[in-house]
Amino acid sequence: MDRLLVLVRHGQSEWNLKNLFTGWHDVGLTDTGRAEAKKAGELLKADGYKFDVAFTSDLKRAQDTLKIILGELGADNLPVIKDQALNERDYGDLTGLNKDDAREKFGEDQVHIWRRSFDVPPPGGESLKDTAARVLPYYETEIKPKVLAGEKVLVAAHGNSLRALIMEIEGLSGEEIIKRELATGVPIIYRLNKDGSVAEKKDMAG
Structure with missing residues (x-):
């Protein structure tokens, strides 16, 4: 059984370009x-990947990235x-600030x-630990069961929500994952064992 999970960070956003803290700003x-x-x-597409279902965030930079990828795959109806x-x-309070100004x-x-x-959040915001506290239960209940059942799953999300997933999938510590x-727009390919651990990993960077 092919337990395929592919993670992609969204492509460069308008605020990435301006070096601004973006967070939940859409x-x-x-x-x-x-x-x-x-x-x-x-x-x-060149490597022949096909998917059964895709997950994305509530933010359009991730949704638009996913839509473009699915268009290239001829999978608009996925x-x-x-x-x-x-x-x-x-x-939190850093949202919209230029990183140098901050x-x-x-x-x-x-x-x-x-x-x-x-585990230190900015004022009014989330630490990576806080982010993981909402991402990982969702992964455990919604995404992981589909992968383990043999569905081929694509996730288009964000740098830190994907870090939280990678920490869980690869068994990394908080210090290791930070x-x-x-990279933006680079697929990371996982094939999982039946217990959810990593059987094989491939990073498509470069």
Whole structure:
């Protein structure tokens, strides 16, 4: 049985380009982001991947990435499940701030802690630990059972919601996952064992 799970971070967004903290703010893709999504679809198609169901967040940058990928795969009619459980980490009071301006306002060390610690949230926002607390129950109840039943599942989401998933799938610690960088628009392919552990992993970067 092929237990296939493919994760894709959305393509570059308008606020990625402007170096702003985005979080739950609903911004669109740039031309570069749309091209990244198209390339992701082309890579998956070239390797012969087909899917039974797709999941995405409640934010259009992830939804649009997924739509472009499915278009490249000729899978426009694939069932798509959207849920805010897969949304990006909520950056709270940092949302909309330029990352350099935030460093000036709060200090470089403090901003680094908010961005790169596992369990320290920015004011009014979520830490990666908080993000995992909503992403992982959704994965366990909605996504993982489909994969283990043999459905081929595609997830288009965000850097931090996908970090939370990867932490669970690969059995990483909080310290290990915060060091993991996820490129925009690059599929990560997992084949899982029947207990949900990783049988095989392939990163389509480069």
